[in-house]
Amino acid sequence: MRAPIIRFENVCKRFSDKEGRELAAYAVKDLSFDVAGGELVAVVGRTGCGKSTMFNLLAGLLEPSSGLVRVYGRDPFRDFDWFRGKIAVVFQSDRLLPWRTALHNVAYGLELNHMEERERLGLARDWLRRLGLEGYEDAYPHALSGGMRQRVSIARAFAVNAQILLCDEPFSSLDELTGAKLRAEFVRLVRENRKTSIFITHSIDEALTLGERILVFQPPAFIVLEVRPEEAATEATRAAMKDAILSAMTSEVRDPAAS
């Protein structure tokens, strides 16, 4: 087993209302898992089960209500600045800056990492080309289709070359062909550069194809099943695995401690 780089220990998260009072409901509850360096982990789970919240905790955008989140042994929320350039996130929605062209959106992370202008624009151009967006460098986000915007946001995250890549349904708004191409590119990128990556997906097939390990979440975000697709060598075992994931997602086995 490779040494864990990401560690969640009994993490709970309850959001607060406008007055700062914690809500009763848990978005994430008692979540524990490790991710080793270079691992590619898929996360599946029904909508609203706390997957994006887990990402935000991991990216240091949210503080856990209790429990520990550790990345490289540090707290991504407290040691916020230390993580500059180390984590890149592809968000569920594209989150492009509307006042920047596609090119400058892709270069955004590099700019914040103080890369020199010529170098970062060159890199950004490169990434746009790899994602099939050559010729759209100067387009503003409003003039791009949803899938194109998503690809720009993927390029923005990949361009910073961070060791940890978090992708929240990166391929969901793409057509089959582009999706397949990007999935292959994504896996190649992660494998070649030994990146550690977690990606959220609603497609069990995608999780089975790309993931080295699959975590199945149940609301409020705790893991009900953990499988390794590589162990499913035949079509039959793969189908069985798929069934197991499906039933884990839909089953109503709840945490007995939850009210």
Added chain:
Amino acid sequence: MLRQLAVRREALFAMLGLATAWQIASLFFPSYLFPPLPAIGAAFAKIFGSWEQVGNALATALRILAGLAGAFLLGVVFAVAMAKSRKANDYLFPILHFNQGIPALSWVVISIIWFKSIEFRIWFIMVVTTVPAFAFQILDAYRSISKDLHEMALSFRPSRYDMFRTVVLPTVVPGILTAFKVNLGNASRVVVVAELVGATGGVGYQLLQMQQLFDLAGALAWTLVLVLFVLGTQQILTLLESRLLRYRAQSERGL
């Protein structure tokens, strides 16, 4: 472009219609009630024929701009305080809101009693009457910063300055431009009142002179100077706005 021209053409027709109506009225009423257009034009030309008169117009323009600058800076301070601290918001909001109800003329009286310097009196009146709108509009703009974009930027760990430069500023600039446009109109109405605090120059002072001379053509010419200044400045702000906001999508069908 063509549509803009069309709008301009209609604006021109409307203004021509107004002028024609005025000219017709001048045929039926004595000229001290409805001075004919050529008389107003002559008075207008006279203003721009003398450096002293141009100085009067410039003085008022400068007073407006100085007042707006002061109100803007103070508005930023208030807005940031209100955005950052709930307490500050809870205390400042009612005060600014109350202030909005105070007529400019009351401030004229207060500032005459409080201050000696005439220019300071005017500046104070300008600032105090326009600061609430500035504060509220800047606060609104600040609060409209998208949480999603803010978090996206945060995920790259920007410095505070970079966050301000790349997310905060582009979001608030349109709101600030609108605030300037709105407050420019208000300020131009207040300034002539403020100039009654003893100014010996400026459009307000000249208007008072014209009233005492019973010279309506002169009064209208001075009014025209002020209106043209406001419209011209607003046009500049609009141009700036359309340049800065060209990234925005245009609906093919208007609202």
